Structure formats: C-alpha cells, structure tokens
Amino acid sequence: SCGIDSFDTILQNKKLKTKDRINTILFVFGFDIHVKDKKLSNQTKKMIDLASKDLSLEPIYIKSNIREFTERFFLWDCILGSILSSISHLFEGFLSKIYISSTRDYKHLIPDGSHPKLDYLFSSENLKIIHFGSTRSRIDKIFENVSKSKTALKNLKVCWLNKGGKINCCTCEKCLRTMIGLELAGVLNNAEKFEKKLTNKLLSNIKIDKYSSRNFYTELLEKAKNTNSKRITIALEKAIKKF
Numbered sequence: 001s002c003g004i005d006s007f008d009t010i011l012q013n014k015k016l017k018t019k020d021r022i023n024t025i026l027f028v029f030g031f032d033i034h035v036k037d038k039k040l041s042n043q044t045k046k047m048i049d050l051a052s053k054d055l056s057l058e059p060i061y062i063k064s065n066i067r068e069f070t071e072r073f074f075l076w077d078c079i080l081g082s083i084l085s086s087i088s089h090l091f092e093g094f095l096s097k098i099y100i101s102s103t104r105d106y107k108h109l110i111p112d113g114s115h116p117k118l119d120y121l122f123s124s125e126n127l128k129i130i131h132f133g134s135t136r137s138r139i140d141k142i143f144e145n146v147s148k149s150k151t152a153l154k155n156l157k158v159c160w161l162n163k164g165g166k167i168n169c170c171t172c173e174k175c176l177r178t179m180i181g182l183e184l185a186g187v188l189n190n191a192e193k194f195e196k197k198l199t200n201k202l203l204s205n206i207k208i209d210k211y212s213s214r215n216f217y218t219e220l221l222e223k224a225k226n227t228n229s230k231r232i233t234i235a236l237e238k239a240i241k242k243f
C-alpha cells in the first residue's frame with residue numbers, strides 16, 4: 001500500500017539474517033485507489049516503480065473491483081485478510097510466501113479481518129501466509145525503520161480519501177496521525193508526499209471517531225510526552241478527552 005506498515009515490513013525484513021528475504025511486492029489497484037482513477041493510479045505506479053528499484057524488489061500490479069463488490073455486503077475491515085490472501089493464491093507456483101503487514105501491535109489487538117491469529121490460516125501447501133509486524137506499534141515502526149529510509153519517506157502514501165487527487169490529502173484522520181508520528185520522529189519535512197506542514201490549526205482538527213483509532217492516538221501521546229513535544233501533547237490530550 002506504500003504505507004507505514006508495508007514499508008516497515010520490507011525494511012525490517014532486510015535486517016533479518018534469514019533466507020526468507022522479500023523479493024517481490026504486490027500492489028492492488030481497487031483497494032485504496034479506484035480502478036477508474038487513472039491519474040492517481042499512474043502517480044502511485046510511478047512511486048512504486050521508484051521504490052521497488054531503490055529496494056531491489058520486483059513489483060506486481062493487480063487491478064480488481066473486489067472491494068467495490070464486497071462492500072455492498074461486508075465491512076472492508078472485517079474481510080481484509082481473506083481478500084489479501086485470496087489474491088495472493090493467484091500467484092501460487094511463482095511465490096512461496098506472502099507477508100501481510102500488521103495494523104496493530106499485540107498490546108492493542110481487536111477482532112479484525114487481518115489478525116495474527118487469523119491470516120496464517122489462509123495458507124495452503126503451496127503458499128504460506130505470514131502476518132508480520134505485530135511485535136511493534138505503528139509509532140515504533142516510524143521511529144525504527146520508516147524515518148531512517150529515504151525511499152520510504154519519498155514514497156509514503158497513507159491516504160485512502162485522496163481529496164483533490166492528492167497522494168496524501170493532509171487533512172483526513174489517517175493523514176493527520178501519520179503526520180504527527182513523522183513530526184515526532186523529526187522527518188515530516190522529508191516526507192515528500194505530505195505537502196502541508198503540521199500547523200496548530202491542523203492539530204485542532206483531530207477527530208477521533210472510533211475506539212480502535214483511539215489506541216493510535218494514545219501511543220502518539222506517550223511518544224509526544226517522551227520527546228517533550230508540548231503543542232502536540234496538548235492537542236492529543238484535548239482530542240482524546242473529547243472522544
């Protein structure tokens with residue numbers, strides 16, 4: 001997805017002394033980007049091509065309307081792991097293992113469509129599905145890997161609303177909390193696809209709309225306190241209290 005979790009999985013894998021090195025990435029047009037949005041699709045493909053070259057990986061691109069179809073009947077978050085796994089099985093014989101990047105760490109797990117106790121069950125005798133990254137929180141992933149990678153910072157995409165055709169709209173809830181994490185790590189100015197600065201006005205627009213999102217903000221608040229980021233600490237405390 002070009003997000004925090006995906007880049008962290010690749011960068012963390014490169015550190016491991018193992019034969020199971022990632023050499024291929026899969027990107028599905030139709031998940032976060034509608035298949036008919038040619039402009040944004042082309043922009044994203046250029047990003048992935050560049051990132052793949054920098055990281056010595058082979059990209060595979062897929063187009064699917066499966067999200068558009070399934071969301072008529074199910075919440076996307078409830079079926080994400082099974083969808084990712086079913087697409088992965090199209091490549092049996094070419095790929096032997098697939099890593100699905102974690103959304104949450106073990107401390108904050110909730111019932112979800114992609115989960116460390118679920119994803120591996122979609123494996124077969126020919127393809128192993130691995131849920132990866134739950135040992136660390138998203139803010140830890142930013143500090144440990146993403147903030148240290150020029151490639152990740154140059155090509156980071158977290159937005160699924162894409163207001164105004166932007167890679168990252170810099171105003172939605174997901175963009176804002178990612179920007180906060182990058183700011184705390186001191187690298188927001190290096191994240192090229194975030195075109196706005198994290199102003200006090202933007203911080204005042206933080207709206208936590210569900211309990212599962214609240215956990216991300218409590219982690220950010222703890223990191224803000226540890227790094228003595230007063231204005232971010234105040235903004236997060238207000239948003240969490242309001243929720």
